[in-house]
Amino acid sequence: MCSVRAMTHDATTAFARTIVDEWMRAGVTDAVLAPGSRSAPLALAVARDERCRVHVHIDERSAAGFALGLGRASRRPPVLLSTSGTAAALFHGAVLEAHHGRVPLLVCTADRPPELRDVGAGQTVEQHGLYGGALRWAHDPGPPDDAPGAAARWRQLACRAAALATGPPAGPVHLNLPFRDPLVPSGAPLVDAPGREDGAPWVATRRSLRAPDDAVIAELAAFVRAHPRGVVVAGWSPGATAPVVGRFAAAAGWPLLADPISGVRSGPDAVSTYEALLRAPGFPDQHRPEAVLRLGGPPTSKVLDAWISGVPTWLVDPDDAWLDPDRSASTRVVCDAEALLDRASDALDTEPGAGCDWSSEWKRAEAIARGALDEACDALTEPFEGRVARDVVACLPDGATLVVASSMPVRDVDAFAAPRRGIELLANRGVNGIDGFVSTVLGVAAARRGAPVAGLLGDLCLLHDVNGLVGASSRGIDATLVVLDNDGGGIFSFLPQARSDAVSPSDFELLFGTPHGIDIEQVARAYGVPCARVRCGDAVARAVESALDAGGVRIVLVESDRAANAARHAAVWEAVSSALR
16 A cells, blocks of 8 residues: 555655755754755755755865854754765765764765665665764654655654754754655655644754752852862853853952853953963963863863863863863763853852952963063064964954864964954864865855854865865855965974974975965965955954955965964064063
């Protein structure tokens, strides 16, 4: 009976349209796909649904990066669709970043039906378990059919996938979808699969964060009182807002050492120059903390990370992850960080106490270091990558989003950017890769339509995802890419490979420096992207502001020398050390 009904009803088209309808009811707004035949049923379904914005990329890697940006910026899971075979494998890097970075993604890989697997059919690989354990959920529903209860099964499938991708914790869900021919609507009647009459999702999921209990609040307050010389360290995804984190730091009398991508580097207790301070002779030992409260992921700064290693640490993460690579955490707290810090601030004695002098010492050090750092940067007439990072953060208008690439850009923003409110900083710090970054910036811009978006990246990062620029100018989005061009991998000049006697200069250049000799301006021109070349250190901010005002996708190209850049970093650290002395 089922086989007859499957032949007389178009179950494939009905399935695709039903799950797309259910995703739209659940709040999904975007679908990102690369062209392919086996994925046609779902591609046609998203294209015909007026509630869904469709973004087409010829390269699956760029499509995945774009979806990553959409998901990271919007906190809603976009549909990421590929055909079968190696196309599905090219999503893997973005899936890993989404898993570790807690980015919602609905990863849909089309597949051959079971009878065409393991028999030599073209474009067919084993797609079950393709992404390993880097998923919130994986499911293969089998080819669509007109079996009894199909409507409820399809709609529940869509709701479950969207809910698990959204979290908490957010992350990628993989649906492997085998489709039989025909892959386009056959003209036969569709399987009847109506949704809820009121337009609501078939299954609405409601979640609330775990509230801290009185015992945990009291224990944290006692921890702070027992250790007046403590610090608050905030990494990516701290789980609390800047006002609440700042209020806790003030109540505790502890300085706030917040990575800029945490979103909480602001307020009177925020220390932005800890990278320079902790490099100054004597300062780290004289200011070693007695206790640490860590929020979210590990800090970008290796110097900071090493400095707090071994110190009794409270680690707060509502998603119950073990974000403790140095094994320093003495207490893990799995609860709503916002509520925890808010109630702990109330519990702490707000009168000036033992922590007052400690906090004041840090504020004085921050003022001295910030003045010396800024003076040293401003004195450099040629572009210096640390100053570029500082100036880009400072020049963006309120409401802007800055997406920062891994390797040196995120480190320079961490080390040089002053505290400020009004902008959002995003970065792919789940697994810290540079792959797909151009597309990620464009995906963020697609989610932030109407608001300024900039990306700060290196030349290798741009070239790694240069296909992300294909058609970028026709997508109707605004994004300025500030590209630091030092003709190679600048971060390696700061690593042991650059100083080791066992690595010859020629081997260093071949294996790590990797000079490419490519004119980035010509590359931009080939993709139809306007490019402004900057040669003076004080011209970067003006060039970024002009590009943002002009709109569209644009590149601001800042040339730098790798060896000189490393020397200038050292000179700035020395200027801060001298000022402290």
